[in-house]
Structure formats: C-alpha cells, structure tokens
Amino acid sequence: MRIVVKWGGSLQENSEAIADDIAALCRDHQVTVVHGGSRDIDDTIRELGLPRRTLQSPDGMVTRYTDAKTLTALMMAMRGRTQARIVSELGARGVVAVGLSGMDGGLVRTKRKAAVRAVFGDSVRVVRDNFAGRVVEVNTSLLDAVHACDMVPVVCPPGMTGEGQATNVDADRMACAIAAAWRADRLLLFTDTPGLLADRDDPSSTIRSLSRDEAEELVPRLSGGMRMKIAAAVEALDNGAQTVQVCDGRVESPLAAALRGAGTLIGKGLG
Numbered sequence: 550m551r552i553v554v555k556w557g558g559s560l561q562e563n564s565e566a567i568a569d570d571i572a573a574l575c576r577d578h579q580v581t582v583v584h585g586g587s588r589d590i591d592d593t594i595r596e597l598g599l600p601r602r603t604l605q606s607p608d609g610m611v612t613r614y615t616d617a618k619t620l621t622a623l624m625m626a627m628r629g630r631t632q633a634r635i636v637s638e639l640g641a642r643g644v645v646a647v648g649l650s651g652m653d654g655g656l657v658r659t660k661r662k663a664a665v666r667a668v669f670g671d672s673v674r675v676v677r678d679n680f681a682g683r684v685v686e687v688n689t690s691l692l693d694a695v696h697a698c699d700m701v702p703v704v705c706p707p708g709m710t711g712e713g714q715a716t717n718v719d720a721d722r723m724a725c726a727i728a729a730a731w732r733a734d735r736l737l738l739f740t741d742t743p744g745l746l747a748d749r750d751d752p753s754s755t756i757r758s759l760s761r762d763e764a765e766e767l768v769p770r771l772s773g774g775m776r777m778k779i780a781a782a783v784e785a786l787d788n789g790a791q792t793v794q795v796c797d798g799r800v801e802s803p804l805a806a807a808l809r810g811a812g813t814l815i816g817k818g819l820g
Contacts, residue, residue: 646701
C-alpha cells in the first residue's frame, strides 16, 4: 500500500507521536512524507527582520506572499529547521529517511505564476514579484528509487521551474500532486482540527465522508487552510490518488487513528 503523509507545520507539539506512527507504518507500507513549515518559516522571517505578508486572490484563496527575500527565508526554514527535525526524529526510531526539496532531482517541476491578481483593500492589483508556482510534473522515479533502497522520502517545498527558478508551492498542494502522480492508495492530510467540520465552531461536527463532487461543491464555502486542503484533495483524486483523508494530527497515534477511520475521508465512490 502506498501512503503519502502530509505533516503539517503547525503540529510540532505532537511530532513524537506522528514519528512513532510513521515508523510503525513503514514496516508494511511504502510511505512518502511531505511537510510544511509555517511556524518555522514565520520564526525565521521574524528573526531576519522581514515582514510576514499574504496574498488573497479575488476568489478568496489566501497564500504566502513570497518575494525573493522571503523565498530565501522559506528555504532556510524548511530544510534547516523543519526537515532536519523530522529526519532526526524518524532516524531515532530506526527509519532511514532522505530529506528532499521539490528542487532535488527535478522531483517537483513547477511553472512560476509571473503575475497574480490579489485583493488590496477595495481594489484588485497585479503582483509581479511573487515567486510562487503551480506544480506541473512530479518525478516519481526519484521516489521509487528512494523506496527501492528501503528509505523514506521526506519532501518539502520549494519546487523548481524548467529554467531552474525556485518557486514556493503550498505544501498541501505539493502533497496532493505527489500522491496523484505516485498513484497513492491513501493521502493523509494532517491538520489541527478533527477533520472537515460541518460547523467550524463545533469540533464534534466532523463530516465522516464525502464524494469527490461533494467536496468540490464545498470549496467556495470554506476559508483559510481548509479551503486549500479540500481544493487540493479534489485535484489529487482527479489525477490519480485513490482516497484523501483530512485528519487530526494532535491526537494520540494519529496515523493509526486515521487508518481506523478518524477524520474526513474523500473519494470518488464515497459520500
């Protein structure tokens, strides 16, 4: 069974439990880890004296504003802090992990969004210094080569264009693109909520399952990181992933709980 685990950057407090579960899961399954690093990025940006900025698209999607200096800070944080910590924690549990960015070996090929429209107050402007990209190709042969050596790939943004330009990619979207191209049986998107909630203020209102079409219909009504996750989940299902699960990364044994059915399961035949 092929499983992609998206390890959210906000889940540092439960990293030992996540690492324990990944180590156990690797005994019987092929696991690829994709991680974000929002907290480490914010800390690094602050330490460098840079502003933390976001862009909101006209349809309400919010992303990090990544100018050249922020891109450098992002790479420092992702590789030097978040990824190093994850590889170390897995290594302490006997897992031979290989830290990769989307740039390494052409793993995640991107196309830079040369100009994006963003909302500033009451107006919409075109932003041209944003080094963000969209995934256009995933080199799954690199993942297969790592797994063939009984190692676990640990992957993070950025990706890279055909011209060699690093571009920031949302980690949820990167995980979904990898899961789709690798034909993963399950993509586990760990977050800091019990799953997709029918009422965002009620943690007990978890939606247990959704079809692909039901998930797509919900996207315009969602906000923040959950909107990005569900939109990316739909893309993953359309392009090769079998099922996507949005699940709580804060609980005891989070991967085991997810595989027992916790969280929100999204698939073409569900609902």
